[in-house]
């Protein structure tokens with residue numbers, strides 16, 4: 101599910117500390133011969149000013165500081181901190197990861213064509229205000245009516261980390277993260293330290309683990325921090341959705357439905373199609389709070405009804421994902437799926453229900469219903485999965501020409517299918 105693909109990352113799993121690092125010899129021909137490899141002794145690192153000076157003396161060097169690195173027998177490549185203070189018009193960014201990751205980021209439009217970021221990180225006239233909620237800390241409240249599709253955020257990350265940095269020992273990993281924070285421009289450093297933590301761990305770790313989002317970069321999951329977006333609290337039935345656009349290195353947040361002034365703007369941190377008990381457990385474990393959203397705190401009779409609907413949604417999805425001749429998928433089944441998602445107020449997930457509906461109608465050769473649902477799916481998928489997502493492309497094509505889609509007429513003539521007497525081959 102989309103919410104699972106790009107969910108807020110929460111506390112990272114705890115990895116065993118890697119073996120202590122050893123310093124490794126620099127290869128004269130290494131691509132980055134301008135990084136510094138260390139054993140576990142940060143006192144050998146250059147001061148920031150020395151590091152800035154040495155980076156500026158290297159021709160065409162893309163980083164503001166000379167990267168510091170650790171490597172040990174568990175790592176295939178050293179892990180380093182790469183920092184660019186000029187990124188996104190001076191907002192800055194640092195990457196803790198391998199050289200391969202950092203240099204692949206330089207290939208993105210966000211670095212190569214900085215003008216793509218002209219519309220990002222604009223916080224002068226926000227559509228929300230920060231508010232203190234008892235038991236939740238800060239949150240964002242709409243200060244005007246927002247309509248479905250209205251943009252709330254388009255933000256670049258202050259930091260990106262490779263999940264494999266847990267191959268380093270805790271002290272090495274933290275040394276790289278602290279160094280990274282120090283390399284940010286002062287305003288960005290301040291935003292980082294204003295973030296909240298939720299457990300008594302290391303202050304940098306706690307802030308990252310409480311506020312980071314999972315981002316897919318080159319098909320691999322990383323984590324990124326967007327301090328403004330991190331002010332949004334969780335709701336199991338959120339009114340806003342987010343997605344990561346790797347090309348522009350931008351995290352977008354949009355309204356999923358109309359939001360009235362005074363309403364809290366919320367996102368989900370988890371997969372909301374899980375039953376209430378599982379949702380609450382995960383939120384408590386990863387973010388340290390007992391969920392008090394309306395869906396979790398309703399009368400037990402109502403939460404049981406909600407869980408039952410979620411259970412039926414799962415069964416219907418299994419049925420609709422069956423494309424064998426034995427499948428009992430029908431238009432009536434997919435209409436029920438759509439209604440159940442609506443009843444559950446799972447607005448983002450409706451994008452998937454609409455996609456199923458478009459495909460089911462297409463599979464029975466019902467062109468105009470297929471187009472209707474493909475249009476609905478495209479609109480919502482763009483807000484939850486991203487403008488360039490494969491589902492968006494597929495639904496956009498279906499909305500223009502269902503007869504050309506892979507599902508067209510696929511179920512016409514299958515025995516036992518009701519509701520489709522009108523199916524015709526075109």
Ligand SMILES: C[S@@+](CC[C@H](N)C(=O)[O-])C[C@H]1O[C@@H](n2cnc3c(N)ncnc32)[C@H](O)[C@@H]1O
Pocket residue numbers: 235236237238239295296297298310311330331332333334335387388389390391392393
């Ligand atoms: C990403 S931060 C959200 C912003 C945070 N409220 C703040 O003041 O900075 C996540 C933390 O906010 C709190 N939080 C988020 N959603 C919540 C909710 N629905 N109920 C209670 N606490 C919540 C939890 O402490 C969680 O660890």
